[in-house]
Amino acid sequence: MIRFLLAVTLFAIGNTLAHAADAWPEVVRIGVQKGDPLVALRASGELEKALAPHHVAVKWTEFVYGAPMVEAINAGEIDVGTVGATPPILAQAGAAPDVTYVAYAPQYQKSYAIVVPARSEVRSIADLKGKKLAFAKGSQGHLFALKALQDAHIATSSVQFAYLDYSDARSAFERGFVDAWVVPDPRYADTELRTGARTILTVGDLSVPQYAFYIATRSFATRYAATLRLLFDVLDKQTRRELADLPQTASLMASNTGVPIDVWNRALPRLEWGVHYPIGADVIAAQQDAADLAYREHIIPKQVRVQDVIVDIQPH
Structure with missing residues (x-):
C-alpha cells in the first residue's frame, strides 16, 4: 500500500x-x-x-x-x-x-573592438597609458576593456575611463575628446566606414573567451x-x-x-x-x-x- x-x-x-x-x-x-x-x-x-x-x-x-x-x-x-x-x-x-x-x-570574436582614430599614434593596448578610453558603463565593453588591460599587464589606474553611451562616445571620438573607444557592431562597422577608425584589438583576442x-x-x-x-x-x-x-x-x-x-x-x-x-x-x-x-x-x-x-x- x-x-x-x-x-x-x-x-x-x-x-x-x-x-x-x-x-x-x-x-x-x-x-x-x-x-x-x-x-x-x-x-x-x-x-x-x-x-x-x-x-x-x-x-x-x-x-x-x-x-x-x-x-x-x-x-x-x-x-x-x-x-x-x-x-x-x-x-x-x-x-x-x-x-x-x-x-x-x-x-565573441570580431564583432566588438577597441578602435582609435585613423591618424592616432596608438598602436596597441600598451599605448593607452595616460589616454582616454570610452565605453558604456556596465556594458560588455566595460569588462572587455578591463580584460584587455589585464592581459597587457596595464594597471587600470594608468588609463582614463570615459563612461559614455554610444551616441556621446561617437561624438567624443570624432571630436578627439577621447583617444580610443570600445564599440560593438553595427556601430563598430559604421565608425570604420564613416571615420576610418583603426582597430587595435578585437574581443576574440582576449586570453579568456567572453x-x-x-x-x-x-x-x-x-x-x-x-x-x-x-x-x-x-x-x-x-x-x-x-x-x-x-x-x-x-x-x-x-x-x-x-x-x-x-x-x-x-x-x-x-x-x-x-x-x-x-x-x-x-x-x-x-x-x-x-x-x-x-x-x-x-x-x-x-x-x-x-x-x-x-x-x-x-x-x-
Whole structure:
C-alpha cells in the first residue's frame, strides 16, 4: 500500500512539473539591441507564427545596450533578452539577483573592438597609458576593456575611463575628446566606414573567451521553460537561414533598424549570431572569470558565483 501511494505521489508530482514546464504566458516581452539576432527575428514574424497555436502574443522593446535591459527585466517590464557578459554580473551582485542566465551565444570574436582614430599614434593596448578610453558603463565593453588591460599587464589606474553611451562616445571620438573607444557592431562597422577608425584589438583576442547571454527572471524561466525553448529553437533556425543569405539579411536589417545597408554588409559576417542551451561548464567558467575580474576591479561590491543563477533550459 505504501509503495502504491508513493508511486501515485511521484506520478502526480511528475505531472505537475510537466504541466508547469508546458505552461504558456499570455504574452512574452522581449528586449532587443541593434546588433543581436532578435532584431531579425522580430522583422521575420516567425516567432509570432510559432507561438500562435499556444495563444501567446509577442511584445518587442529595443534598448541601446544591456544595462537598461537588465533594469527592465528586474522591474518586470520585459521577460527575456540578450546582453553581453557584464550586465548579468552587475545584476547578480546588486539589486537584481532574480535575473538568471538561460542560454548563450557563440563566443565573441570580431564583432566588438577597441578602435582609435585613423591618424592616432596608438598602436596597441600598451599605448593607452595616460589616454582616454570610452565605453558604456556596465556594458560588455566595460569588462572587455578591463580584460584587455589585464592581459597587457596595464594597471587600470594608468588609463582614463570615459563612461559614455554610444551616441556621446561617437561624438567624443570624432571630436578627439577621447583617444580610443570600445564599440560593438553595427556601430563598430559604421565608425570604420564613416571615420576610418583603426582597430587595435578585437574581443576574440582576449586570453579568456567572453560571451553574450540570454537572460530572464528566475520566475519566468522556471514557469515558462517551454516558451523559452520555442523562442531559442525558432531563433536558431531563423539565424541559420539569415547567415546563409547575408545580402538579403543586410537588406532586412537595414529596413528594420535604420542602419545603412553598407554598415550591415560589413558587420554581418563577423556577428556571433546563434543561441545554445543549456549552458555548459566551459561557458560558466569563462563568465566566472569575468565576474571575478569585475570584483577585483571594484565594479561589483561582492563576489558572485555564476553557477547560482543558471537555469538549465533542457531541449526536447
